[in-house]
Structures are given as C-alpha cells and as structure tokens.
Amino acid sequence: MTLRTEPFVLNMGPVHPSTHGVFRMRVTLDGEVVVNLEPVFGYLHRGIEKLAEERTYTGIVPLTDRLDYVASMTNNLAYCLAVEKLAGIKVPERAEYLRVIMSELQRIAAHLISIGSFFNDCGAYFTPFLYMFRERERIVDLLEMVSGQRLLYNYMRPGGVSQDIPEEFLPALKEALNQMPKYIDEYERLLKDNEILYARARGVGILPKEMAISIGASGPVLRGCGVKWDIRKVDPYSIYDRFEFDIPTGTQGDCYDRYRVRVEEMKQSLRIIEQAIKQIPAGSIRSDVPQLIRPPVGEAYAHLEAPTGELGFYLVSDGSIAPYRCHIRAPSLMNLTALRDMIVGWKVQDLILIFGSFAITMGEVDR
Amino acid sequence: MFAGLNNNPVSFPQAMPPDWPGNAWWHWVIFTVIILVFFLGSVIMFIYMERRVLAKMQARIGPNRVGPFGLLQAIADAVKVLMKEMVTPANADKIVYWLAPAITFAPVVMVLAVVPFADGALLADLNIGILYVLAISSLSSIGVFMAGWSSNNKYSLIGAMRMVAAVVSYEMPIVLALASVVLIAGSMSLNDIVIAQQSYPMLLMQPLAFLLMFIAGCAEINRSPFDLMEADSEIVAGFHTEYTGMKFALFYLAEYGEAVVMSSVIATVFLGGWQGPFLWPWLWFILKTFFVFFLMIWTRTTLPRVRIDQLMSLAWKFLFPLALINLIFTGIEVLTYPDGIPWYFIFANIAIGAILVLLWSRLYKVGGGRIAVG
Numbered sequence: 001m002t003l004r005t006e007p008f009v010l011n012m013g014p015v016h017p018s019t020h021g022v023f024r025m026r027v028t029l030d031g032e033v034v035v036n037l038e039p040v041f042g043y044l045h046r047g048i049e050k051l052a053e054e055r056t057y058t059g060i061v062p063l064t065d066r067l068d069y070v071a072s073m074t075n076n077l078a079y080c081l082a083v084e085k086l087a088g089i090k091v092p093e094r095a096e097y098l099r100v101i102m103s104e105l106q107r108i109a110a111h112l113i114s115i116g117s118f119f120n121d122c123g124a125y126f127t128p129f130l131y132m133f134r135e136r137e138r139i140v141d142l143l144e145m146v147s148g149q150r151l152l153y154n155y156m157r158p159g160g161v162s163q164d165i166p167e168e169f170l171p172a173l174k175e176a177l178n179q180m181p182k183y184i185d186e187y188e189r190l191l192k193d194n195e196i197l198y199a200r201a202r203g204v205g206i207l208p209k210e211m212a213i214s215i216g217a218s219g220p221v222l223r224g225c226g227v228k229w230d231i232r233k234v235d236p237y238s239i240y241d242r243f244e245f246d247i248p249t250g251t252q253g254d255c256y257d258r259y260r261v262r263v264e265e266m267k268q269s270l271r272i273i274e275q276a277i278k279q280i281p282a283g284s285i286r287s288d289v290p291q292l293i294r295p296p297v298g299e300a301y302a303h304l305e306a307p308t309g310e311l312g313f314y315l316v317s318d319g320s321i322a323p324y325r326c327h328i329r330a331p332s333l334m335n336l337t338a339l340r341d342m343i344v345g346w347k348v349q350d351l352i353l354i355f356g357s358f359a360i361t362m363g364e365v366d367r
Numbered sequence: 368m369f370a371g372l373n374n375n376p377v378s379f380p381q382a383m384p385p386d387w388p389g390n391a392w393w394h395w396v397i398f399t400v401i402i403l404v405f406f407l408g409s410v411i412m413f414i415y416m417e418r419r420v421l422a423k424m425q426a427r428i429g430p431n432r433v434g435p436f437g438l439l440q441a442i443a444d445a446v447k448v449l450m451k452e453m454v455t456p457a458n459a460d461k462i463v464y465w466l467a468p469a470i471t472f473a474p475v476v477m478v479l480a481v482v483p484f485a486d487g488a489l490l491a492d493l494n495i496g497i498l499y500v501l502a503i504s505s506l507s508s509i510g511v512f513m514a515g516w517s518s519n520n521k522y523s524l525i526g527a528m529r530m531v532a533a534v535v536s537y538e539m540p541i542v543l544a545l546a547s548v549v550l551i552a553g554s555m556s557l558n559d560i561v562i563a564q565q566s567y568p569m570l571l572m573q574p575l576a577f578l579l580m581f582i583a584g585c586a587e588i589n590r591s592p593f594d595l596m597e598a599d600s601e602i603v604a605g606f607h608t609e610y611t612g613m614k615f616a617l618f619y620l621a622e623y624g625e626a627v628v629m630s631s632v633i634a635t636v637f638l639g640g641w642q643g644p645f646l647w648p649w650l651w652f653i654l655k656t657f658f659v660f661f662l663m664i665w666t667r668t669t670l671p672r673v674r675i676d677q678l679m680s681l682a683w684k685f686l687f688p689l690a691l692i693n694l695i696f697t698g699i700e701v702l703t704y705p706d707g708i709p710w711y712f713i714f715a716n717i718a719i720g721a722i723l724v725l726l727w728s729r730l731y732k733v734g735g736g737r738i739a740v741g
Contacts, residue, residue, distance in 0.1 A: 008521065010521045010522075016603065017603065018601065032525070032675055119671060122671040122672065123591070123592065123594070123598060123601075123671045123672025123673075124669075124670065124671040124672070125421075125591055125667055125668060126425060127424065127425050127668045127669065130425040130426055130427060131425070131426060134426050190669075194670070194671065196592055196670055196671050196672075196673055197671055199673065199674070199677055200671060200672075200673070200674060200677075347674060347675060347676070348525065348601055348602070349595070349598070349601055349672070349674045349675065350674065352601050
C-alpha cells in the first residue's frame, strides 16, 4: 500500500526566529525535504538609494550606517572612498590608519555575530552566541570610545574621520588585542571539532566554485569555495598594501568552510590591527574639505571588502551638492542569489543552517 | 534467575511495603500528596536550576530579581501565565486542542508512582515497575501529537511528526538498556533494583547501559541536542506554537515533569536511588535526581542540534545494536555467575563498553542528506 502524499507550502518569515531580520522564504516541503524555495524580500526597504539623492555628500554618511547595521564602519568607509574618488580628495596618513583599525575591528565584531548566529541556527542553545557577544561587547566599547555610538557609528567622513582617538584608546585596544587570541582559542576548543557540527555542516549546502563566481558571490561565501578573492589584496584600497596578511580559503564550499573562513579572517584582522598600531603616525585626521562638497560632473565606483563581501558604492555627480544617483552593490543580496539552488533537496533544518551560513543582514539586502 | 519476580502480576495490596502500618487507603493518600509535592516542587526547582545554570554557563546572570536569588521566578511566571488570555486558533480542532495538554501532562505524574523515595517508601511497589515506567512515559507523546495535529499549524505538525518518530525509535535502546539492568538486579521493581545496588551503583556495573539510557532518555524527553520537536530556530515552538496561557503552561510543566521523571528513573536505576551514606535516603534520591538533570543542562548548553535523519540513524544504527550487544554480554555474565556477578567485573564491563563504543563509532557513518528533487 502506498500512502498518497502531497507537498505543502510553508511561509517561513517575515517574522521567524532564524531569518536574521525580516526575510521571507516561501518553502514547498515534501515531508521534511525542501522541493522548492522562493525568497521574498523588501520588507525592510527604506529607499536609502533614493534618499541619498536628496542629501549633501556628507549627510549621506549616517544613511550608510543603516545598510549592514552590524558593520557600519565598513559601510562608512566604502561610501567615503567613492566620494573621495569622485571629488579627488586626499586623505591624511593618520586618518588612513584610523580607518584601517576601525574597519578591521568592525570586521571582527561582525564575524563574531555571524558565527554566533550560525551556531544558534545550528541549534546550540545561545551558548556560542552569548560568548561571541561578550567579546563583541569589548570591541563595541572601543568603537564607542572613538565615535560615541555603539551600533551606528557615523565615524568616517569624506577626507578623513570625524574625530581623533582619545588618549586611552590605544592602551585599551592593545589590551583587547592581547586577550582576543585567547578567546578565539576558546571558541575553537568548544566548537571546531564538534562531532555534531561535522555531521550537520560538513558537505551541507555546497556552493560550487563556478556557480559562486557566476552569481558574483563575494566575501566568506566565495572564499569558502576556495577562490582566493579579497578586495584588500586584489584591488588594495586605503593603505591595505602596507600590511601583511593572508587570505584564508575553504576547500569544499560547504557551511563548515564558510564558518572556518570567518574564524581565520578574525585572526588575520588581529594581525592587521597589530601592524597598524605600530605604524600609526601623528598628524591631522581630516583633510581640508568644504562643508558642501561639489564634485565635478562624472561618476565613480569604489568598493571594499566588507565582512559580508564586496561592498560597492556607485556615485554619479551632476556638479551639485547632492549625488545625481547613488547605487549600492550589496554583497548580502548578491550572495543570496544562490539560495534556491543550494537549498533544494535538503531538509528544513539544513535550510536554516545554510541560510544562516550566509550571515546576511536584511538592512543591506533591502536597502 | 527470575527468583525476585513475583508470580502475582499486579495485585495492589501485596505491592504494599510489608511493614507499613495501617490500612491501604491512607498510604495512597499520603503518597499521592508526597508525589504531587515532589513533582511540583522539583519542576519549579528544575526550571530555576536550568535557567540559573544555563546562565552561568553562558557567561550571564540569569533570573535574580524575584525573591532571594530569583528563587521565586518560576512562581511569578506561573502567575503571569495563569492570567493570560486563552486564545484558540479559529480553525483548530477544538476538542482535541483542549484535551491535548491534559493528556500530555497526566502520564508524566503517574510514572512517579513506582519510584522509591526511601526503602519501601513509594506509592505502589509494582513487580513490573520498569515496564510500567516505559509504558506510561511514552503515553504523553499521544498528547503531543494531538496538539500538533489539532492546532492546524504547519510548524506544529512538523514538530509533532518529529516527536512521534523520535519517541518510537528511542523506546528501543531504553528498553534494552533497562533490560540488562533488570537481568543483574533480578527484579523489575524499582525498589528491588535499588536494594540490589547495596554495594555499588549500577552505573559501575553497567556503564554502557547508563550511557545509552542517558542519550536515549535525552531524546525521549526532547532535551537538547535532540530537541527537534520544539526547535525554536527552525519550527518556532514546534507542537505548542499555538498554545497560550494555562494550556501552554501545562505543556511546559509536562516537559519539565518528563525531565524530573527521566532524571529520577536514571538516578534510581543507575545511581543507586536512595542508597547512600550519612544523609537521609530521600535526600540522596533528590540529590541524585538533580545531578542527572545537571548533566542534561550541561549537554544542552554545549551541543548543537542534530538533524532528523541523523536522530533516527543514531537510534537505530548506533544505540540499538550497542544495547543489544550489551544485553547479550550481561546475559552471559548473569548465567555464568547466577549468585551475583563478582565486583571485578566492573572493570571488564567498563572495558567492554569503551571498546564497543569506539569500534561502533568507526562503523557508524552519517549519510549525506541531500535528496534529488526532480
């Protein structure tokens, strides 16, 4: 006797514990197996690109904070790079170093959240998540010291940064740097060789290398497939060509590799910060930039390696105080294009895990 | 071998402790009250302990506002839950929806009837105690399935389906693990099993059975890493997604009640129950119960969740064969030494258990998991 079964449709989200914001997946399930998946986004659309056309060039910086809200420093930097390219603004040496330190700190903080929530999706009941948050808290404290904010820093400006670091910042940063490797080792002992994690994440949600390149994936998702592609190396911006660091890559492109790449990247970020602290010169932190920047008519695209991938800003100027067009290349959105092909055939639990391994931020996907 | 077994199957007056004074009826009354007090008290303490220990292990503080050290937090939560509005989904199957919490809750308390608090201090000294525990404790899955079905919610249904699959699979290793203990103790009565652990706890003689029982027990009562039926990151709250107010509280109570029952059964069967020096027997029993629950909290904080197919394959391909082999070894030992197994077999059994686990984990492979969808 055979039972007659039929697939059913399950709406996961927009309000669901594991959708990292307000993402909705229209999932067709055959028992536990996903047979079709239709991502629906736009629930967090705030029209940032359109709003940017009504603001002055400096006034757009706080808007960029609200893109990937767990990594607002790198958003600021990407936008400022684009404006500087458009208007031909030079950045003082000290400001460059501050920018590098802040964006690498931000990368560690963002990866901590990604890894923590990945394990939460994996079902480890909040323990890794809260441990990671404990360390993220230290970084957030540091960033608060320089910017006065704890989440949306609004720190960088076209032509430099908004304010110099206070005196107590560098000692506090050094102390945090001394302790971070110890904490990372703690996570490694707790999580790296966990047998259940192997069973759940190894070989699950494989993204083939060719597919990753063809959809324009970037960041840990692309490097997890074994592609050595990091904007900091292949198209060095700011002063990244002065530092020594490696690009960690995975081999298979499964969820486990993406997690490993993030952990290794945190270690590399620590290396960069250590070098930057040694080299940082004294001097001014912002070049002489007018309140209302009027770049010449033209266009510019600047990109950088954000925690989620290649974040790019495309600005078109018509010579006025506001951009004619501002387009944002959001890495989270690009990475998500592979979602359906990676998930179909896996079970509901894998769906959550694979989706979690992308570590998207909805603020960036929907803009 | 089965000398300890009474031929009279279930005769309640005989099941009374022989030296108990007075008539049967006030024995029932007193022990019903004791069981209810113990049940509710430990559930409240378990909830408090779980939240505090979980918090400590996760580098945070946990509830500390209501009462001294936050001890009254569970009571405050209970009052809050009682005052909540009862919402029934419009398309729910009303009768089943209302019955489900009660059906889940009742069997959980019933199991405690055969668990001894001290020598002979139990509601009914059934000579088929173990069988009773196994039969009654799996009844509550019917209530869970009713809840999942009647809520008319897809998350609930998925959770309930997982629950039934898990409970059916994990009964097997539990039965076989307990069977090998019964072989050594020579009785199915939980009180007799405790008495049989006079010189050393069963944990030492049956380490593998304890391991299997603990793992399968965690799965049976939906504790992490097998908490797939209410996996909050996947299917929201599983079978009780649609439940609010007191109906939800009953499920919550039943969930922790199952933890109390499973911990107390494991403590009784493997850790020597009320046996212990210096302290009162009932205190030993309660301490051991809390210790077992502490182990469960520990696993919960540490491990990620397994997948549903891995859950099933772990039960059938790993726990079940090991339990069978363990049963065979135990049977041989019992047949060779009918008057009691010598104490030095403790080392032999620990060695056998370790070798079996190591060998079998080499053979055991978790499959890929992707299914071709055409």
